[in-house]
Amino acid sequence: MFGALSSPLQRKVSRVARAPRDPAVPARMDYSALTRLAPPGPPYRALSRLKCREQAESIRAPPGVPGEQAQRNSRIRQSDQAAPPSRTQAATRVGGLRRVALRVRETLKSLRRKARLRMGRVLARVTGPRTSTGRLDPGEISTVLVIRINGRIGNTLFLTPLLQRIHQILPQASIDVATSYSQAHELLQSLPGMRDVITFPHKGARLVSGYIGALCKLRARRYDLVIDPVPESTNGRIALSICRARYRVGFTSGSQWAPLTHAVPETQAMHQGLQPVYLLSRAFDVPFDPHGLQLSLCLRPQEQEAGRSAVAGALSRIAGTTDTKRAFGFFAHATATKTIPRSWWLEFWKSFLELQPDAVPVEFLPPRTAPTSPSFATLQFPSTRALTAAMGATRMFISADTGPMHLASSTSVPTVALFQATDPSLYGPLKAADLAIDITTSSPQRVAQRCQRVWRESATG
Numbered sequence: 001m002f003g004a005l006s007s008p009l010q011r012k013v014s015r016v017a018r019a020p021r022d023p024a025v026p027a028r029m030d031y032s033a034l035t036r037l038a039p040p041g042p043p044y045r046a047l048s049r050l051k052c053r054e055q056a057e058s059i060r061a062p063p064g065v066p067g068e069q070a071q072r073n074s075r076i077r078q079s080d081q082a083a084p085p086s087r088t089q090a091a092t093r094v095g096g097l098r099r100v101a102l103r104v105r106e107t108l109k110s111l112r113r114k115a116r117l118r119m120g121r122v123l124a125r126v127t128g129p130r131t132s133t134g135r136l137d138p139g140e141i142s143t144v145l146v147i148r149i150n151g152r153i154g155n156t157l158f159l160t161p162l163l164q165r166i167h168q169i170l171p172q173a174s175i176d177v178a179t180s181y182s183q184a185h186e187l188l189q190s191l192p193g194m195r196d197v198i199t200f201p202h203k204g205a206r207l208v209s210g211y212i213g214a215l216c217k218l219r220a221r222r223y224d225l226v227i228d229p230v231p232e233s234t235n236g237r238i239a240l241s242i243c244r245a246r247y248r249v250g251f252t253s254g255s256q257w258a259p260l261t262h263a264v265p266e267t268q269a270m271h272q273g274l275q276p277v278y279l280l281s282r283a284f285d286v287p288f289d290p291h292g293l294q295l296s297l298c299l300r301p302q303e304q305e306a307g308r309s310a311v312a313g314a315l316s317r318i319a320g321t322t323d324t325k326r327a328f329g330f331f332a333h334a335t336a337t338k339t340i341p342r343s344w345w346l347e348f349w350k351s352f353l354e355l356q357p358d359a360v361p362v363e364f365l366p367p368r369t370a371p372t373s374p375s376f377a378t379l380q381f382p383s384t385r386a387l388t389a390a391m392g393a394t395r396m397f398i399s400a401d402t403g404p405m406h407l408a409s410s411t412s413v414p415t416v417a418l419f420q421a422t423d424p425s426l427y428g429p430l431k432a433a434d435l436a437i438d439i440t441t442s443s444p445q446r447v448a449q450r451c452q453r454v455w456r457e458s459a460t461g
Contacts, residue, residue, distance in 0.1 A: 117232065140224060140246075142170075142173050142174065143173060143174050143176075143222070144166055144170065144173050144174070144176070144223065144225045144226075144227065145245070146159060146178070146276075147226065147228050148229060149179060149180050149200050149235035149239060150233075151179075151202030151203070152403065153181055153183070157295045158272045158295070159177065159276065160191065160273075160296050161274065161296075162277050162280060164191065164296065165280055165293075167191070169280070170193075173193060173224075174193065175191075175194050175195055176198060176221070176223070177194070178197075178200065178218060179199065180199065180201060181199075181202070182199060185199070186383065186385060187297060188297075198217055199214065219242055221243070221244070222245070223244070225246070226240055226243055226249070227276070227283075228249070228258065229276030229279055229280075230251075231266045231275075237250075240258045240259075241258050248262070249263075249280075250263065251265070252264065252266065253266045262283045264278075269423075269425070271425065271430065272427060274293060277290070278290075294410070294430045294431040299385065299388065299389050303386065304393070306386065307386065307392055308324060310386075310389075310390045311379070315360055318377040324394065324395070325395050327359075327360055327393070327394040328394065328455070329362045329363075329390075329398075329413075330361060330362070330364070330399060332363065332399075333365075333402065334400035334401060336421070338400055338401045338402060338422070339400070340400050340418060344439070351444055355448060355452045356452055356455055359395075361373075361376045362376070362377045362379060362394060363376045363377070365380045367380065387404065388407045388408075391408040391411055395413070396416070396454055396455055397411075398415075398417075399416070400417075401418065401420070405417045409431060414454050415431075416436075416437060417436045419437065424438070
């Protein structure tokens, strides 16, 4: 259904691409007709600069910490909390056909989102409003299912504060997670209370049959409590409706049609790692305290030791030292408008190493990827947990806005996240030592200066 909605746009793109060229005009394609197809505005939810700042401060400041001390404790520092970058600013880093393809893709995604919202509103009128039936009793719940059917590692990691809070409220409960991230079982296996991961397909030829099989597996089990932690997820609502459960918890809105027993009104935009915890707190009528919440994989001691050995080995090969306190880890790769050019990274490292010559850059690479510079130490890991353990063995870590950034943030290592296309108040790193920087308003040299402050602070942390 959603594909049919985007077909007129696709046909228009094709007509523009096939249009004959005037021989008198130089052989350079005019992309203006295509770029006009994409509406202006940021690719994420439209938060004003003031709302972004208020949201970040309300999440960051611990209770009873006023004034300047609260500002010092903020996760996204005031000097780095710039206005959300526009789509144009982010897209200027990519040129030619790729920029056009990104704009068209964003337009098609926007059309699909609007179509899902309209469909939800129609179904909500048929099913009627969802209201809460009161406070959940922890004594009645021994099995819990959390539904987050999404194939991205970051969205799976955003569940970890919720899973930890479930275990705190229900220490005897067994927890299952339904997701389409293929490595979720490895990622979440050490969290307390975890029992099983039901994996839905993300892509591939067997998408439909795999999806039906996962729904059948879901239907075969009984749960005391099922949680859909995302306000507008069609897949989550389908799974929530099909599974057999005593209680169903989710956000209510004008488009909510799933059979909720405990409906929590949707809040203003909130960090995607905190919003599920807020939902749970409201359902159990317990205080919601975001202070101290962070992503975590609960790495085992042997995994942490293996990570330290891997980083020490990489340092030894390049710098002749095994002192991991000199390791500055980084992940330079991302997709679409989140991509940061290699030239930017080289300028950043030139500036940072002039400020802090004792640091040793350690690049964490995806498979079959060349390093940013042959002079840097490099590491590759087939396992997400091994990758996370090695990140946790560095002194600090810097990354583009991508999955490994969230992995680094799940460790105790200060993590610097570089944003240019999404909103850090919604998707940034969570813990107090982390820092989010909008690189559309900060040069590589300025980012290097900010990182130097974090580097020096980490020596005393």
